[in-house]
Amino acid sequence: MNPTRQAPPWALAGVAAAAIAGTFAVGSVIWNIADQPDLPDMSDREVVRGELSRVGGMRPVLPVRLPAGYDIARDYNANTFDDDPDPMALDETTTKRASSWSVYFFPKEDVPEHELPVIVFCVQDPSSRDEICPEKSDASTLQRQFGKNHLAIYRVSEGSRDMTAWSTLELTTDLDKVTWLH
Structure with a gap:
């Protein structure tokens, strides 16, 4: 057993x-x-306006229209002047002043990664002491001037090396003129 x-x-x-x-x-x-x-709808003009209002001073430079294969900017990043108030001391009425903006444009979801690169628009206030935007000009970086501000347009991923479509775009800081926002 x-x-x-x-x-x-x-x-x-x-x-x-x-x-x-x-x-x-x-x-x-x-x-x-x-x-x-x-996640916020970054194709909505008022959502983008709200995101940008968190930082004072200069506004990001944006293309009025985007080249084929791109739909919207998905990321807006501001750098601020060092001499502005400590961010921990800010309230609803106090904002830091932007010394630069970087805006990231990704290809549409149906575009293969190897075809179009991620593009960054980096605009910098000329009174900023730090070099935030690239100053070189080569096959992957375009240099433009928008008013008094320096603008670098550059690739940050693999994809087509041809930057021609980005070199002739009409630019603005007025969100109401941006056709890819609704």
Whole structure:
């Protein structure tokens, strides 16, 4: 006769604890995914206007129309002057002044990565002491002037090396003139 061997009581408690912990971990992941706020619609003119209003001073330079294969700018980054107030001391009425803006243009989702590169528009206030935007001019970087501000347009990924489509674009800082925002 084969006696049945029972697991010690502490082993059953360990299995139960592991099952509860696993259920809690999966539930936490699902809760966090469901709890994530929606990303802002960066094709909406008023959403972009709100994002840009967080920083004072100069505005980013944008193309009025985009070359074929691109749809919207997906990322707007400002650098601020060092002598402006500490960001921790800012309230709703105080903003830092931008010394530069970098705006990233990605190819449309249906365009293969190897065909079109990610393009950055980097505009810099001439009174800024730091070199933030590239100053070289070569096959991957175009230099333009917009008013008193220096503008560098450059590739930051693989893709077509031809920058001709970006060299002749009409530029603006007025969001109301930008055709790819609605």
